[in-house]
Structure formats: structure tokens, C-alpha cells
Amino acid sequence: MATAATHAAHTRSRLKFNRLGLWLFLVTEVFMFGGFLVMRFHLWGMTRPDLDQILGLVVTSILLISSFFMNRAELAIAHNDRRNFLWSLLITGVLGLLFLVGVVVLEWGLVPVRLPWEQEIPHHLRPTDGVYGAVLFGMTGMHALHVLSGVAFIFVVWAKGRRGEFSSQAYWGVEFTAIYWHFVDVVWVFFYPALYLIGTVAH
Amino acid sequence: MTFVILAVLTALEFWVSQVTGGAAVFLLIIAFAKAGLIVEYFMHLSHLWGEEAH
Numbered sequence: 138m139a140t141a142a143t144h145a146a147h148t149r150s151r152l153k154f155n156r157l158g159l160w161l162f163l164v165t166e167v168f169m170f171g172g173f174l175v176m177r178f179h180l181w182g183m184t185r186p187d188l189d190q191i192l193g194l195v196v197t198s199i200l201l202i203s204s205f206f207m208n209r210a211e212l213a214i215a216h217n218d219r220r221n222f223l224w225s226l227l228i229t230g231v232l233g234l235l236f237l238v239g240v241v242v243l244e245w246g247l248v249p250v251r252l253p254w255e256q257e258i259p260h261h262l263r264p265t266d267g268v269y270g271a272v273l274f275g276m277t278g279m280h281a282l283h284v285l286s287g288v289a290f291i292f293v294v295w296a297k298g299r300r301g302e303f304s305s306q307a308y309w310g311v312e313f314t315a316i317y318w319h320f321v322d323v324v325w326v327f328f329y330p331a332l333y334l335i336g337t338v339a340h
Numbered sequence: 341m342t343f344v345i346l347a348v349l350t351a352l353e354f355w356v357s358q359v360t361g362g363a364a365v366f367l368l369i370i371a372f373a374k375a376g377l378i379v380e381y382f383m384h385l386s387h388l389w390g391e392e393a394h
Binding site for chain 1: 342343346347350353356361362363364368370374378379384385389
């Protein structure tokens with residue numbers, strides 16, 4: 138009995154340190170992404186490039202909806218609802234991939250595509266297009282890298298979840314992935330207005 | 341409920357940017373409100389020292 142109580146106390150203690158470690162890591166990330174924001178306001182001031190407003194709103198909405206499903210997945214596993222957990226996680230991962238397509242393929246213009254609301258194939262900024270190109274690609278590139286790693290975490294957790302490795306009593310891996318994913322969303326909460334909304338279009 | 345508020349705030353910031361011509365103050369206030377909601381309700385910051393066995 139004493140051994141079981143000791144084991145439970147050890148597990149709780151380890152969980153606290155796991156969480157603290159994750160949050161300390163996120164604090165270091167805040168410094169990095171904060172640096173990007175400072176760079177943006179220093180170099181662009183109250184101007185911004187002429188980016189596709191509809192596309193910006195669409196990718197932002199996709200990431201927001203993915204956060205909803207991530208939260209749903211975490212709640213589901215906390216209640217041992219394995220089916221809901223797996224479906225919600227899968228939807229989150231797919232939405233994350235869609236976000237990447239929106240930013241990397243469409244916003245960067247890797248593939249020349251005319252979106253339904255556009256008259257013609259738009260001109261896309263290049264990383265070499267002065268401060269506007271450099272800042273845009275620096276910020277969206279670093280964020281996309283985090284989205285990509287988040288999607289990788291999601292699919293690893295999904296695969297482990299399919300094998301029944303999580304339960305309402307033990308789901309730190311899910312909690313870690315959820316917090317990381319929501320953090321990626323928080324970063325975009327600031328990047329979206331900084332890149333698409335704040336200031337007037339520079340000509 | 342948190343998701344609905346976040347969706348409304350996202351629509352609001354889009355509208356504000358169109359109406360005000362991209363006024364940073366209003367847009368940053370909305371951004372901080374959205375971030376606060378996500379950190380508290382999705383990331384459970386206040387439960388950092390909780391003892392739930394995950």
C-alpha cells in the first residue's frame with residue numbers, strides 16, 4: 138500500500154516537472170517569436186505588403202478550428218472517449234496540413250494558382266524582395282516549421298492512441314501535444330494582424 | 341464557448357482593420373484578448389501546478 142502511494146506521488150511530481158519544463162521551453166519560444174514581431178515593427182513600421190486578405194482570414198480560421206478540435210481531443214481522452222479522441226486528433230492534423238498548404242503553397246506562391254476570389258494569378262513576394270519579402274518569409278517560415286513539427290507530434294500521438302497507449306489516467310503525451318499546438322495558434326494570433334492587418338499597404 | 345468568442349474576435353479584428361485602416365492599438369488589444377483566452381482555456385495555464393494524473 139505504501140509503495141502504491143509512493144508511486145502515485147512520484148507520478149504527480151513528475152507530471153508537474155513535465156509541465157514546468159514544457160512551459161519553460163515555450164517561454165524561450167516567446168522570446169524568439171517576440172523578436173520576429175519587433176523586427177516586423179522596426180522594419181515595416183505602420184506599413185505592410187499587399188497580401189491576400191481573404192487567404193489570410195481563411196488560414197487563420199483553419200488554425201483556430203484546429204485548436205477547437207485539439208481541445209476536443211484532449212477532453213475526449215480525459216473522459217476515456219477513445220473514438221472521439223482519435224477522430225478529433227485526426228481532424229486537427231489534417232487542418233494543420235491545410236494551414237501549411239495555405240501559407241507555404243498559396244501565400245508563398247510555390248505553385249501558380251488563381252484562387253476563386255482573384256481576377257488573375259497574383260504576384261507573390263519573394264524572400265529577396267527587400268524588407269517586405271525577408272520579414273514575411275522569415276516570420277511565416279519559422280511559424281510553418283513549428284506547425285509542421287506540431288503536425289508530426291499529432292500524428293505520432295494519433296498512432297500511439299490507436300494502439301491504446303493513452304487513457305484518462307495517463308495522457309501526458311496528448312496534453313503536451315495539445316499545449317504545443319495551442320501555442321502555435323497563439324503565435325499566429327499575433328502574426329496574423331502583424332502581417333496582414335496592421336498598417337497601410339506599401340506601394 | 342471559448343471557440344465562439346475566438347471566432348467572433350477574429351471576425352472583429354478583420355472588420356476593424358478594414359474600417360480603421362489597420363490601427364495597431366485596436367488590433368493588438370484584440371490579439372492579446374484572443375491569446376489570453378487560448379492560454380487560459382485551451383492551454384490550462386492556471387492548472388500548471390495541478391495534480392491531475394495525466
